[in-house]
Amino acid sequence: MLKYALGFFVLAHFFYNHHDFFNICLKYSAWIFIMKKLICLIALLFSTTQVMAEGNNGAGIVFGDPSGITFQHKINAQQFTDFYFAYTWDKEWVFIGDYKFHLPNLFQGSVPVVPYAGIGLFFKIEDKKHDDDVALGARIPLGIDWRIPNSPIVLFGELVPALRLIKSTDGDFQAGLGGRFFF
Incomplete structure (x- = not known):
């Protein structure tokens, strides 16, 4: 014991x-x-296959400046809207809304990439000095979508020149890589 x-x-x-x-x-x-x-x-x-019906809505993530979540709604085969809720490296919360359209005949090749262009607005809440300043601006997204064959997943990359209009007039440049799952 x-x-x-x-x-x-x-x-x-x-x-x-x-x-x-x-x-x-x-x-x-x-x-x-x-x-x-x-x-x-x-x-x-x-592991999803082509049997799964692809819908008009996609949700995913984007990494870059800004980084966050993204939602896309297809209006038709060529036109779509994108919405982002993200955070920048400068400690700013950003809400982005874009109207975009595919340019399917711009590139001819064996890789299934489709370029796109559009116009949009962004709304930022800046928290650099903890005074919660807000900013509003316009942006012109330019990017490429790559649809993974036999999958509802689309990978994308975009470069976006932007112009801050409210609070101060200032040029900006945004970029990101991401992916979306369509349902």
Whole structure:
């Protein structure tokens, strides 16, 4: 009996003095759990086939300046609207709305890329000095869509010259790479 009590005391002492080690292990196991779920989600997204009917709405993410979430609605085969809710490197929250149109005959090649151009507006809430200034401006997005064959996933890249109109007149340049899942 003394052997079990001594073993319990040693184990309790180890847990008490090394609780940081066990917290790290618990955090690591939670990270593994999240990564397993993320890998399953990615595998599910990429395993979709052509049998799945592609819809007119797409949602995804964009990385760049600004980075955030994106939503696209196809009006028809050539025209669509894009909306972004993002955050910039300059600590600004941005809401963007664009009207865009595909230019399918601009590039001729074997890679299924389709260039696009458009016009849009952005609304920024600037939080540089914690005074919540706002800005409004116009933008001209120029980009390329690449539809992954037999998949509802579209990857895109765009370069956007922009002009801030309200608060101050200032030129800006935005760029991003992203992807959308259409449903």
